[in-house]
Amino acid sequence: MSTATLPDDPLLRERFSELKPPLAPQAAVIEADRCLYCFDAPCTGACPTHIDVPGFIKRIASGNLRGSALRILDANILGGSCSRSCPVEVLCEGACVMHRLNREPIQIALLQRHAMDAFLAAGEELLTAPRASHSVRVACIGGGPASLACAAELCRNGAKATVVERRALPGGLNTYGVAEYKLSAADSLREVEMIRRMGVEFRFGAGIETAADLEALESEFDYIFLGIGLGAMERLNIPGEEMDGVMNALELIAAYKTRHIRQLTGTVVVVGAGNTAIDAANAARRLGAETVYLLYRRGESDIPAFDFEYEHAKQEGVQFLWRRQPTAIRSDAHGGLLLDTIQVREVDSTILPIPDSQFTIACHLVVPAIGQSPFMQLMRELRQIEVNDGRIVADRATGQTRNPRYFTGGDCANGGREVVDAVADGKRAALAMLKIAEAAYA
């Protein structure tokens, strides 16, 4: 049985056509030949999963595409989705020494995608070690990048890994949350299918909500990896938030990626200015909204989104309203929404409203995108796993929590970073579990 797939949607494909088209084969070789093949390369050092970047690029140059993909997968099982969704400007490509030669950095992401696309298109299998009789059994809760990477690493080392996901589709934010013009849900699912064929088991629709659920897992598995992400987005805590027409950014992105929303009209207001807010605002534009405002309580120079994401949003036609906060959501007489806002100023990092600066925006959709709140009460209450500042507290090098049977990684442990960070966390946790299990067996 293969993992679920999504039907093709031509309208979605057209509206969310890729930001960066793939390299043609000859262009890939020319680009690969530009790579200097640095020793102990800075790009590799900057990558959280430490992909051997010059190594895979030289394999593209020589025509060893299969070897190139295997080199990538060796370090990063989600090398395909990372090649599309990584903010490479601040990672590998940002570290490329070509910058210091006043030249364009090597297009590492596009080259990585070139190798991975060829590998996945060929339906290549990944080799795994035979499962030993004493192999360690691990449940990975959450079907996102951290769990997938953890499970894949365990599996290729002969351990038994089971991914437990409450939703119907695997992949976590790769499937539900990354902007479609960067990574399509279909590409995410194709990658998960490769991991499934390695021998990783999947259980869908399997939420872990009660003490009984946890006990059942603990009796079946030796270790439990928590890759549960950040969960729902934070609330605005203003009147009217529960009304129809208010939908948080992750819900909006998941809805269009899974074909539940295909069209928007009128005015959409996104509240917040992080990378997810930008993804939601761009999506609203591409889905047809004529006017998209992005409200942020601080100024242009303070926005948490990456610079290139901000630039991209401007090109998509998103309009930014700086130093403005929502105060209430109301409905108008025609079934539309009215968003009351107020101008604010920052005094000693306190946001203060400016009197008589109220302004109401008539709109069809309000999209809060102000950070995600962790979803981990259960762990704290039932298993004495320490949670601090919204993150599960764990050893950074191993992902081990205060409860030695529990490991963690990804957004729930690092507070919310990128897919590649989640993969690195998952891999480190897997290696740590294998090491502990090996010591115990010996």
Add this chain to the structure above:
Amino acid sequence: MPDIRVHGFAGRINAPNPFWLASAPPTNCAEQVMRAFDAGWGGAVWKTIGEPVVNVASRYSAADWNGQRIMGFNNIELISDRSVEANLRELAQVKKRYPYHAVIASLMVASNREAWHEIVARAEDAGADGLELNFGCPHGMSERGMGSAVGQVPEYTEMITAWVKEKARTPVLVKLTPNIADIRTVARAAKRGGADGLAAINTINSITGIDLDTLVPRPNVDGKTSHGGYCGPAVKPIALNMIQQVMSDSEAALPLSGIGGIATWRDAAEFILLGCGTVQVCTAVMHHGYRIVEDMSEGLDNWMRSKGFRTIEDFRGRSLPNVTEWKDLNLNYKIVARIDEKKCIGCDLCHIACWDGAHQCIHLDRVSGPVNGHVELHSTPAAIEARSRAAIAFTPVTRKEREAALSLQSTPLARIPRVDETECVGCNLCSLVCPVDECITMVRVDTGVAPETWDERTRGMDCAPEPQRS
């Protein structure tokens, strides 16, 4: 203002400049040669005239390198496939319209005296300014007792050159094959036979590569190939060496038309510095067209201007005295690598090249204690890589993290390699692999020891001493 005209090459050949087209497809016919002269070429050696041949398809293949086309070029084409009459009629037509350009007839006929006498007379009657005897073609024609079959045997070379000289009234150049153990033996034979000049080198026996799908080497002629002649940029160093050998040998040296990978004025200047009076070009024209000669002329002119050379003769052969035998090199000349920290981009290619390919004296760590001398004190490349792979890296998301990442835009000190000058042998490898101009320079170190060559050190000894242990 520099004057790049050629006067009295090999006795009597004049040309507006030393840039000639070699005997090859670019000189197949009058229409081409006239366009070439219009483009600025100073002379042309006509595609070899002889009994017309039948050619095969395909005829060419190339060795590409690192994304660049035609580092080396290979052909299995034979001499002209057009009749002697047609070639000579067109040669006469060109000579009539371009009286001041050099038109040389390249000749190849069966190895008998009458055949050579006849073709020499006909070529000269057509108006050729000189004759080039093709004793170099390494494929096809050699199987029929011509081309390099002659050029590989000094006695044949001398004999046929002498036959030609019995008849010829214009200068006779012998084109040398490089497919021989010592090119000087044939050059000397040509000189003994009375040649007025030489042309070198012809193409080098080659198989450029094999198609890894069909397993047939290139060029593919219906599933088979035959060795061809290699030329293009890849062969220039081989040609320069052979030209130096010939021009430094008093029994071999003659006016020489240099050939072998010449594509720019820089290449041409190097050939002239080793004694060539003219240069011949083929592959670069087959790749880019006749137009490349514009930059060749201008570039040579500008370089001569900057160096204060007025004529070609002012610098011809000037580098020959700078080539000696190894035993005459100064053993006490010491240089070491210096890395300019301001220019270093931190690729660390010099480090890995020195550790794996040289003398383990460029290090990435800054050890405490004795800095010089002991490689054991330093981290190995494998240890350095293992450290990096074990480090925890993450995407910078907060402003503080992003600012820290931005600060890496200048090369961090930890990535700037350091040369252990007491261990550096001055081999040059690091400066060759460094991708940044003038980042690594080789700096002379005064040893306080007088110059001494191997020859001087061992003079008077019965045999060479044991090498010193270091």
